[in-house]
Amino acid sequence: MNQGGKAPRGTKNGKPVRTVAAWGGLLVGAAALAGVVATSAAQAQTGADPAPPDCPPEGAAARLAEARRDDGMLSAEQAADYDRLLREKLRHQQAPAQSADGAAVPLVVHVVHAEDGTGDVDDGTVQEQVDVLNKAFAGGFAGADTGFSFDLRDVTRTANDAWFEDFTSHADEARSQLRRGGAETLNLYLVNMGEGVLGQATFPQEYETDAAADGVMVDYRTVPGGSRENYNLGYTAVHETGHWLGLFHTFQNGCDRPGDYVDDTPYQREQSSGCPEGSDTCPQRGADPVHNFMDYSDDPCLNNFTRGQARRMAEHWEAFRAGGDAATRLSPPGDPGAPTEPRSPDQAPAPAPEPAPAPAPEQPAG
């Protein structure tokens, strides 16, 4: 099945379900993968309409709650292509990574806010978001310790009404001015995504052809304590960072092989909304992973990554991100408010992912 089928606003139980792509060369369904990652963001944006224009005010809150996190919706062909690129990269490595133990990801947060201060997420809240990222990837809520940690290197703040009011249209401009580091650096943009999509991310496979777009953006109201009801624990950033490290949705490919290419996340026919505990939508064994960060459940429902996902993220890290240019390293930790002068290459040591010893071939099952 074509899970990423062109359905910007499918319906489920009579409610709209957000399935939009618009970021960094990803295009929902369609024939976007001609060049795998060569599609421009501009083209992608023409294929998606993140803001439903005719939404009646009645039921708006419910609709907002239904609007899930992002693009990251891939067709079966796109997912297969991305997996093929991963396998090609890993072919030359003797011992595929089993975990990312010790991989400290340099993190730069970019706050884009209105000139009147709307959206100017304060430093304390930025730190809370970083703490949530670290806790989630360490298995601190539930599930696997992925081995990834995130090291906040800098926070930039940009007051720009045009960017704030329509970030998608200005994304290329904004990112080209703001983005820091190489493939190994997570650039997290806190922006106004409008009323629909909560976040978007690029996949590691896209870095080579569109480095400037690399990163994660989330709506500023999804940060811990934000005003997005049901989506304000900071888990949108966790979900999007999962994509940034190569994960597909748990419902990728629905009940069809190879699912999400992770063998310890049960098959799932479609994205969850709310928290449908006990839901089991596919004939294969296992209930839907509604608590997995890569599903679309409400924030309070989410709590885990699996070991298989941890391994797959480690593989992507090793294949696409860890070997990044050492000259792009940022300033030393402990200086989050530093101004943005050019960095010296030898200021900070590289986060070196440790090769994992015991290879155990992953079964791309689902």
Ligand SMILES: [Zn+2]
């Ligand atoms: Zn997603």
